[in-house]
Amino acid sequence: MEILEAYDLVGTYRGASRLAGCDHHTVKHYVERRAAAADPSASVPRPSMIDGYRAKIEELVERSEGDIRADVVHERLTAMGFDGTDRTTRRAVAEAKYHYAAGRRRVYRPWITEPGGWLQFDWGTGPRIAGRATLLFCAWLAWSRFRVVIPVWDRTLPTVLSCLDETFRRVEGIATYTLTDNEKTVTAEHVAGIPVRHPDMAAAGRHYGTQITTCVPADPESKGGSEATVRIAKADLVPTTANLRDAYHSFAELRAEAAMWCEHINARPHRETGRPPVDMLAEEQARLHPVPRDPYVAALGETRVVSRSSVISLGGVRYSVPHQLIDQTVFVRVDGDEVVIAHQGRDGVTEVARHLVSTPGTPRLDLSHYPPRSASKILEHRPAPRTPGEAAFLALGPGAAAWLTAAAAAGTARVRMKMNQAVEFAAVYDQAEVDAALAAAAQAGRFAEGDLASILRHRRRSNGDGVVVPLVEGHSLQTGTSRWAEVGR
The missing domain is CATH 3.30.420.10 (Ribonuclease H-like superfamily/Ribonuclease H)
Incomplete structure (x- = not known):
């Protein structure tokens, strides 16, 4: 700007050069650039020895879709007679790749989203x-x-x-x-x-x-x-x-x-x-749209049918389910460290059970999923008559059932014969009295021959208020009566 100002002041190249402190050829260059409406500060490209090969460079870049390396291009140009340095080739290849990408560069339009979209x-x-x-x-x-x-x-x-x-x-x-x-x-x-x-x-x-x-x-x-x-x-x-x-x-x-x-x-x-x-x-x-009350069924996981034991199997492991869902289909999936079991009923999908993930051989059972029962329910046997004699004995009352259960557990011999004797006693004594005697015998553990008759006589003499003493024959300290057999011989 000082050069151009000096020229406007004196109107000659040499005079402006003396005022600006530069060569008069420099003053002429900037004055002519301004007169041509060009940028005075822009550099004027000078001829280069690679100008005759630029068309070939552009061809190679186009064919390779911009992936060819500069050293490969330099080898091609050298074979064609180019005697310049590889530095000149790299600059020319970089410029060709820039213009190649400029026409194919992906242009993005800002994505203006809307709420709920x-x-x-x-x-x-x-x-x-x-x-x-x-x-x-x-x-x-x-x-x-x-x-x-x-x-x-x-x-x-x-x-x-x-x-x-x-x-x-x-x-x-x-x-x-x-x-x-x-x-x-x-x-x-x-x-x-x-x-x-x-x-x-x-x-x-x-x-x-x-x-x-x-x-x-x-x-x-x-x-x-x-x-x-x-x-x-x-x-x-x-x-x-x-x-x-x-x-x-x-x-x-x-x-x-x-x-x-x-x-x-x-x-x-x-x-x-x-x-x-x-x-x-x-x-x-x-x-936003409202969320359905129930999730999509596939989101609930895999389907399983609840067995008669009120369990389902996943990965070789049994997990308990409420017993009300036996024979019904449930959905099971793994959620982190837990197994989630859901059921789709009339009121929609509800979660019915949740267990920690286990390994095969270690089932997960929740006792609240089963109906109340005694601790010995699994080992309990209920008398079920199959013959007329058994039916007649069990018809005596609950004491007869208790006597049969206790006698069987004690390994009593000739159980059926003793049951028939109890039925015969019911014909002589009152049925309720025989049933009460059987209950007392079961409580005292008296299952030997004649024990039931002895209890009946004892209860008849004491009006049913006597205490029955348990008889343990194998460990009695009473002196035996075998010696009396020798008297009179």
């Missing part, structure tokens, strides 16, 4: 717990930036649907579109580039009133919001040297930590909106 979800690798890998289900609402992260063990179809159901209930609404990746649980296959939805996923979309859509294959930029959620969640929840987080000792601890992280990340202002996502969610909920 889009929910996106993706998967990330979680921390290892007791040597077993976990996964992070990461979802976010595009407008409010509200994030939901749920740790799981696998990414099977029931798990995906249960995570979606839990996400919908956390945000208290369902978006119009649900965007995710083309995994097998969502897209069964591609036909002519068109994704074919998994039948259960399509049915789940109809149940919840949302359209399940997928991004373009190998194009993560079409779901950048969920990708960012995965990246942020992994950076905070997965133990690394960067976040100095300790290892998790249980899956429940990871679930609790993920829930706390969601509360923290949704309560702080978002960089893009400047507002906390939880506040924007309150506004977006007015545009």
Whole structure:
């Protein structure tokens, strides 16, 4: 500017050169550039020895779609007679690649979302717990930036649907579109580039009133919001040297930590909106669709039929179910460290049982799932007459049943003969009196020959108030009477 000002003052090249302190040829250069309406400070390209080869360089870059290396181009040009340095070739190739990419660069239009429009979800690798890998289900609402992260063990179809159901209930609404990746649980296959939805996923979309859509294959930029959620969640929840987080000792601890992280990340202002996502969610909920009262049945897990023992089997392990559901179909799935069992009845889907995950050979039984019964119920045998004699004996009353049970347990010999004697005594004595004597004999353990007759005589003499003393023949201290047999011989 000083050169041009000096020229405007004196009007000659040499005079302006003396005032500006430069050569008069320099003054002429800038004056002519200004007269041609060109930028005086822009450099004028000078001829280069590679100019004659630029067309070939552009051809090679075009054919290789911008992937050819500069050293390969230099070899080609050297074979054609170029005697310049590889530095000159690298500059020319870099310039050709820049112009090639400029015409093919992907241009993004800002995505202006509307409330209640889009929910996106993706998967990330979680921390290892007791040597077993976990996964992070990461979802976010595009407008409010509200994030939901749920740790799981696998990414099977029931798990995906249960995570979606839990996400919908956390945000208290369902978006119009649900965007995710083309995994097998969502897209069964591609036909002519068109994704074919998994039948259960399509049915789940109809149940919840949302359209399940997928991004373009190998194009993560079409779901950048969920990708960012995965990246942020992994950076905070997965133990690394960067976040100095300790290892998790249980899956429940990871679930609790993920829930706390969601509360923290949704309560702080978002960089893009400047507002906390939880506040924007309150506004977006007015545009979300209501959540059905019952989840989609496939989200409840696998189906099982309750056996007559009131148990179902999962992974070779038996888990108890309320006995009212015997012979009915229930849904079972693994939720962290627990097995959740649900049943769909007239009033909808309800959770009927929840057990800790066990291993084969160690069943999980809840006694409240069974009707009340005594501790010895399994070993209890009830008398059931099969012959006329047995029926006549048991018809005497409950004392007869008690005597038979106790006598059988004591290993009494000639039980049937003694039962017939009791029936004969009932013809002489009163039936109630014989039944009471049988009950007393069972209580005292008197099952020998003549014990029942002795008890009847004793009760007749004492008017039924006498005490029956248990007779233990094998350990009696009474002197025997065998010596009396020798008297008179």
